[in-house]
Structures are given as C-alpha cells and as structure tokens.
Amino acid sequence: xxxxxxxxxxxxxxxxxxxxxxxxxxxxxxxxxxxxxxxxxxxxxxxxxxxxxxxxxxxxxxxxxxxxxxxxxxxxxxxxxxxxxxxxxxxxxxxxxxxxxxxxxxxxxxxxxxxxxxxxxxxxxxxxxxxxxxxxxxxxxxxxxxxxxxxxxxxxxxxxxxxxxxxxxxxxxxxxxxxxxxxxxxxxxxxxxxxxxxxxxxxxxxxxxxxxxxxxxxxxxxxxxxxxxxxxxxxxxxxxxxxxxxxxxxxxxxxxxxxxxxxxxxxxx
Numbered sequence: 544x545x546x547x548x549x550x551x552x553x554x555x556x557x558x559x560x561x562x563x564x565x566x567x568x569x570x571x572x573x574x575x576x577x578x579x580x581x582x583x584x585x586x587x588x589x590x591x592x593x594x595x596x597x598x599x600x601x602x603x604x605x606x607x608x609x610x611x612x613x614x615x616x617x618x619x620x621x622x623x624x625x626x627x628x629x630x631x632x633x634x635x636x637x638x639x640x641x642x643x644x645x646x647x648x649x650x651x652x653x654x655x656x657x658x659x660x661x662x663x664x665x666x667x668x669x670x671x672x673x674x675x676x677x678x679x680x681x682x683x684x685x686x687x688x689x690x691x692x693x694x695x696x697x698x699x700x701x702x703x704x705x706x707x708x709x710x711x712x713x714x715x716x717x718x719x720x721x722x723x724x725x726x727x728x729x730x731x732x733x734x735x736x737x738x739x740x741x742x743x744x745x746x747x748x749x750x751x752x753x754x755x756x757x758x759x760x761x762x763x764x765x766x767x768x769x770x771x772x773x774x775x776x777x778x779x780x781x782x783x784x785x786x787x788x789x790x791x792x793x794x795x796x797x798x799x800x801x802x803x804x805x806x807x808x809x810x811x812x
Contacts, residue, residue, distance in 0.1 A: 544803055545580035547811070549573070550682035550712075552671050554689030556587045556634065558627065559598060560648065564719050564771055568798070569688045572717075574630055575799045584680060586671045588663070588691065589623055589636035591646040600625045600636060606677050611669045613662050614734040618642070620670050637670040649691065649723065656723060661731035661751065664691050665738075668698040672706070681708045684810055686715045687764070690722040693756045694735070696763035701740045713810045716764040718757055718778055720771040727751040754778050761785070766810045768802070 553569035560566050573583045589600065606622035621638035637643075642663045650656060657663070672695075675682070687695050696714045703709060728734075731751040736742050744762065747755035757778045761767050766788040769779055774792070782789050788809035793801040 544576050544806065546582070547576070547684065547806070548582045548680065548682045549576050549584075549684045549686060549806075550671075550675060550680075551583060551585045552685065552687050552692045552695050553585065553587050554667075554691035555648070556585065559587070559593045559625075559634070560590070565689045565722075568717065568770055570627075571795075571798060572686060572688075572802060573632060575802060577630060577632055579803065583632065584675070584678070584682070585632065585634045586674070587634065587636060588667055589621075589638035589643050590648050591644045592648065593636075595623075598625050603635075606635075606674055609673060611666055611673065612738075613666050613669075614737055618666055620666075620673065622670075622674055635674060637667050637674070639666060639670075642666055656725060656727065658728060660691070661727040661734060664694045664727075665698075665734060667691060668694040669702075671695060672698060672703050672709075676706065676708055679708070682712050684713050684715060684806060685709075686717065687760060688717045688770075689719070690753055690756050693760040696760050697735075697740065697745065698738075700763045702738050713765040714763065715766045715768060715806075715810055716757075716760045717768040717770040718761065718774050718782065720773045721775055722753045725752065727756075766790070766805070768805070 551573045555566035556569045557566045573585050576583050600623045603622045603624055609620050610617040611620050618639055623636040626633050732748040745759050747758050754775050754777045758781050761782045767782040768790045769792045772792050790805045
C-alpha cells in the first residue's frame, strides 16, 4: 500500500463511539494502510454523544462555512478534526447543528430511528465530497463503512460524476450484518431525486430499509467486502450477482493480509 491514497468514510469509528463491527473495522482498516506506508483520510459524522473535550476536537475554519442544499434547504457545513494519538491518524468530522447536535447516533431515546436519518445521510455524503475537494486530495480508493455512509458511492457516481478529482478513484463498500429494522423516511427517494439523480437505478429506495440502502451502495461501488459473517442474504446475493470483485468474510486475524491483497490485486488492478 506504499504511497496509495485511501479515503475511509464511516458512520462509526472507535475510539469516538463504542466498539462494534463497523466502528472497529473502520479503525483497523486505516491503521493497516497507515502502517504499510499508505496515505489516509478518515471521515465520520460528529454526533452529539462524542465528547469533544476528551477527544480534543477543534473546528477547521478554512474547511467550514459552506452551505449544502438538502431538499431545498441550506444547511451549514462545519468541519472538525481530531487525532487518534497512538496511531497519529487524523479524523475529519462532518458536523451540522440541526443534524448532529443531538446526543445520539441513529436512534432516539425510545429506540426509534431518527426521522431525518435520510437527510443526515445525504448531508454526510455531500459534506465528505465537498471537504475532500477543498483539500484537493485525489484518493486511489474510497472505502465506505456503515449504512449512514451508504449514499457516498451513489453521490460520487451520479451527483459528482463530472468531478475530475475522483475520476480515477475506486469505491469499495464493506457490507455488515443488519444495521436497523424498519425503514427511513418515506420521502427519502424524493429527497435524493431532488438532486437530479435519476430514480431509474435507485428504485429500491421506494422502500428505504437497510438491505435496499446497501444494494444501492453496492451497485455504485467497484468492489465489495463482506465484512460480517452473517451479511443479509439479499445483499450478499445481489453483490455476487454483479460483475465486480467480492471479498468473502475473513476472520479478524486475517484482515490485514486479506484487505491489502484485495486492494492491490482486485481493486487497483
């Protein structure tokens, strides 16, 4: 991975959120690339339950300040950064008072999905791309983890399809076991098509459940990693039906070698 530039986009990441499959692999994959001479950038949402003082987050004024249009609304983008000390890895946080100030990630205190999770996902996808554009950093690989990041491949390939910075970037999506029950807002598809994205290839989002979100992410990716032992069968079957590389599940101990080989021989070939 020496010299390769990899952008990691994740909905969760340790040590900022509790450890689970997504947050742990969102840390381990960049650590592996970083320790093998690759260049990395990591992006995640700045949820309100992340302790800014303890993790020493601070705003980057030169990257903040623009507004992103979400369903005809101007939503201010704030960028914060922090470092994971033991690895010397910098993390960029996508923030907005309306979407990410609340003291929770995906669910309210009653365990229900936040009603605006669809808008948060759109804002996150646009926020990541716009910030990377400001950094003028062209990644060789964009590796997506977690369902709140699942619109990133779609927006890169459709909304930002004429952006030369990403013309040669390859997108990898890691698919995990089921992330939530139920569906996002019934108007999710309408909000995405507002951005000029055709309904033709995202018709699954008429029913925006976990499996359908991941199917859209897989369709717009160049390669797929089955990151859990029990990936939902409709998603894994869909990934295997497409003419693109799929890395089957490997144990945690095998991850470093398997991911490095997959990047080099299947994604960047």
